[in-house]
Amino acid sequence: MKVPELREKLTKLKKEELIKLAVEFYKLVPKSKKEDNDLDKLIENPTQPKAVKQTNTSIDWEELEQEINEFISNAKEQYYVYPNKIVSKKERSTWRFKVKKWYKLLTNTKQKDVNPELQVKLAINLYELLCEGCDYMYFSSNDPFQSIQVEQRIFFKSLIVLIQEKIGKSESVDKGIELIVNNSLDRSTLKTYLAFELIATLQIPDLKERGIKKVEQLLEENKLHYENLAKELEDKKDKKGRVIRDYGLAEKRRKLEYNIETINNDLTLIGLLFYESLYRIKDGIAFYNAHYTEKDEIKLYILINEIFKDEYKNEIKSEIERAIQNGIEPRKALLNTLKIINDGEKLPRRMPW
Template sequence: MKIQELRTLLSASDRAHLEKAFAECYKQLRKAQKEEIDSVLIGILEGKSMEKKKTGDSIDFEELEQQITAFMKNAYDQNYFVPNRIIPKSQRPKWRFMVKNFIKELEKIPPENDNYQKAVKLLTDLYQLICEACNYYLFSTDDPFRSIGWEQPAFFELLVKKTFAAGYSRENISLLLLYATTGGLSREALHVYQEIILLNSLKTSDVSYMAMEEAKKLIDERTKKLSSLQKYDSQRYYLESEIDELCSMILLTAIKLAEPEQGIDYYFKHSTRTDKEITLYRALDLISRIDDNDLWMKVYEYGIQKKIKPRDDLIRTYEKLKKEIP
């Protein structure tokens, strides 16, 4: 019932019934809830005025953290997917509602809350879990993001917003670069969606340069690992994919900083594609997403200078743009 309805009901009841109802309600509270409410009750009974609680204080964070930690362990153990004695069959489909509620509760916690950093870490862990579930069956679904009612870019945007609300640092930028360019994808997402979201969250040139530096470090680390692998090692595909996505992030950031030449040179130099025509195609596809025809033509001409022969549809697009742009 609503608070006004409760007040009306209380005003019409005698004291004996009120005391009994109050005591029974108090018994239903968990220990942590009792400890939290005791000071409020004592204050009211002593006639003290109650200060309005800050947003997020109503969340029993310790309990929420325990619930999320336990949930994630069971998820990674596939207890929501395969038959087991830990999660009853009837409870397994409820994982999606649990995740939705976890996100909702974590989203409420403001930066000034003492548990804010822990909340961001838990939100990050949940995002990584759902990404992992896109690659491996942890739940009975083909698209975990859709199952929890979130589009992957929107969830990532929330994660970026919450992470940067506590300030920019090389560490959190580096981690977000990894989350944007690697990991599982929903059926309706591409890494570039997350990359553009992260790019738009780099609010100053200093932060953008920092992101480029961190991306280059990540590429160097992966290039070093790549050089130590055998030709047909299964890890090569994943490392090469990560390098290429990080190159895309560097190109996008260089464009944002009005230094496209630097980004283009780096992109073509560090792309792992042996077929340079594919490198050109991917670079042009990336630029088409930011709707810059002048730059598209510039990259195309850069490829021609590098003696790359573009595919027919790229040639047609270039000729069309050349006629349209004075």
């Protein structure tokens, strides 16, 4: 129905019918559209001329930085979850529209009126807040990325492209790996998904080599960090040299070992993907075997699952057979994979069970 037809039909309706129809129309309009078009103001004053959207409006980046920093601070204080005097009830329910608007603004690589470092910094700060929000109750939703209707891997890729455009591709490699390793994930994302997004933006082999060096650097830093913290958590002894039993220290050591091992394994898988992108799968497998920490059979399964492609049949066969020779008992899925390869068949898209 066209607007003139609508007007004609509305003129024939009674007042009660118009009110009912207006209410139903209002219910159908999404919250974001109501805010974008100032629908409430239009209802309060229908005769007021419609505001014309200004184009090329300059942005006060100093004010925006202050606004985003305040938002991040309030979120970490959980002011968007529980009633308080700092963040109003309305703001607590509409934060996602504000964040999505900032996301579009900050990841726009064509922004001209801003210091590039500031734009990148604010975009990263916002991304890291949403990552934290996947682990901590900063918002009523336990998946902030879903709330703003932007997948984590999409936000991450936008960040990488922004860094490449504003600062440089070399910096995007280093920062990209750090962002993957140091931040939490939503329910539908894996660290390797983000690594794929990063590697897909790198066309020059030198940049991929840089990725391997960055991974090796972080592995070494991770090792030194563990050694330093482990010294602080060593058993305390009394004056006679006897060990004082401290269950708290033992628990802290277990948590430290788990956290360090998790970071170590994340970095190892990222390194494997960089080697694969350079068509150096054998070097990648050697790197994986040298650095990944897990029980032997699980470690084998994770490796085969990561490189499960028909083009790597020889490498897969070699790794499974070597494991068997070393006394490891592979699970059924791995044995079925070995049988398919020995029978000369093509590997399926996914590992068989």
